[in-house]
Amino acid sequence: MKYLYRMFSHYAGIIPRALWKIFFILNFVIGLIILYPVFFILLIPKSRYNAAFSLMRFWAHWVAIIPGIIPRVTRKSALPDGPCIYVANHASYLDIVLSYVAIPNYFVYMGKAEIDKAPLLRIFFRDMNIYVDRKSRAGSYAAFVAAGKKLTMGESVFIYPEGTIESKGQLKPFKNGAFRMAIENQVPIVPITFKNNWKLLQNGGFFKASGRPGIAEIIVHEPIETRGMTEADLVSLRHQVREIIAADLKSR
Numbered sequence: 001m002k003y004l005y006r007m008f009s010h011y012a013g014i015i016p017r018a019l020w021k022i023f024f025i026l027n028f029v030i031g032l033i034i035l036y037p038v039f040f041i042l043l044i045p046k047s048r049y050n051a052a053f054s055l056m057r058f059w060a061h062w063v064a065i066i067p068g069i070i071p072r073v074t075r076k077s078a079l080p081d082g083p084c085i086y087v088a089n090h091a092s093y094l095d096i097v098l099s100y101v102a103i104p105n106y107f108v109y110m111g112k113a114e115i116d117k118a119p120l121l122r123i124f125f126r127d128m129n130i131y132v133d134r135k136s137r138a139g140s141y142a143a144f145v146a147a148g149k150k151l152t153m154g155e156s157v158f159i160y161p162e163g164t165i166e167s168k169g170q171l172k173p174f175k176n177g178a179f180r181m182a183i184e185n186q187v188p189i190v191p192i193t194f195k196n197n198w199k200l201l202q203n204g205g206f207f208k209a210s211g212r213p214g215i216a217e218i219i220v221h222e223p224i225e226t227r228g229m230t231e232a233d234l235v236s237l238r239h240q241v242r243e244i245i246a247a248d249l250k251s252r
Contacts, residue, residue: 021211024067024201031062039123049128053106056124060100068213069094069200071101077222079105083151084188084223087178089245090160091169091198094216099158102192102218107156110147134163144177151185161238167204169196171246179238183231188223191241193248195219219248 035055042052064071086107088095096109109129130146133139147157159181161174182189195217202209221244229237 017211020067020213021201024063024211027066028063031059035059036123043123043126043128046127050106052128053100057100057104060097063097064094064101064216069098069216070214071098071216071218073102073218073220075220079103079190079220080156080188080223082187083154083156083185084190085151085178085182086156086158086190086192087161087174087241087245088158088192089166089171089194089249090162090164091166091194092201092203093165094197094201095160095194098194098197098216098218099192102220103158105156107158108147108150109158110143130157140177144181147181148185151181151187157181161241165203167198167202167209169198169249171242171249174238174242176234176238179234179241180231182226183229183234183237186227186229188225189237189241190223191221191244193219193221193245195248221245 038055039052042048042055086099086103088099099109109124110132111129112132112134130143130150131139132143147159150157159178161178162172163175164172166172179189196214197216199210199212200214200216201211224237224241226233226237
C-alpha cells in the first residue's frame, strides 16, 4: 500500500510539471513563428536593431507571462547612461528570456556557438549578437574582440561569467572574460541576480526537473565603475561582483 502511495505521489507531481512545460514550449515556439517574419526584416539592416530589440522585449514578456511566470524586478539604481557589461548568474534558460524584461536598454548577448545549430534562433546571432566558441581559444578571443568593438560603438554586452547553466541554482566560479573586458574598455559592470528562475524552469530532464508558474525574482544591482582600474584589479573585481550575486542567492 505504501509503495502504491509513493508511486501515485511521484506521478502526481510529474504529470502537471510535464503539461506545464509542454505549454511553455508551445507558447515559445508559436510566438517565435508568428514574429519570425518581422524579426527577419528588422535584423537585415543594422539601423533597425533597436526596433528588433524592442520586439525581443515584447516577445520575452509574452513567453513569460502567458504560462504564468510573473517577473518582479528590483532595480537598486538607475542603469548607466553609456555602454556597460551586464553580469548575471545562470541557472535556467528562463534567465535569457527574463534578461530582456529586466533590462530596457539595448544590449547584445554573448552566447554559445551551439546556437548556430538551432534554425529559428541563429537569426539573432547573425550579426546582432556574438557567438562564443568556448572549445577554441581563437574563437573565444575573436568573441572577446567583437564584444570590445560593440562597447566602443556604445552598445552594452550581457555575459554569464559561469559559462554554463547550474541546474540547482548554486553559483559556480566566475571566468575572467567579462571583468577583463570591463577593465580594458573602462566601462561599468552591472551585477544581476536571478534568484529563483531554476525553481520555475529547471534544466536537467523534461520529466525530472522542475517546471511551474510563479513569481520570478530579479535584482539589478548598482553599477560598479571600472574607471582607473587595471589588470591588477581583475581578481578583486570578479570577487566583488560574485559576492554581490551570491549574497542574494543565500537570502532566498
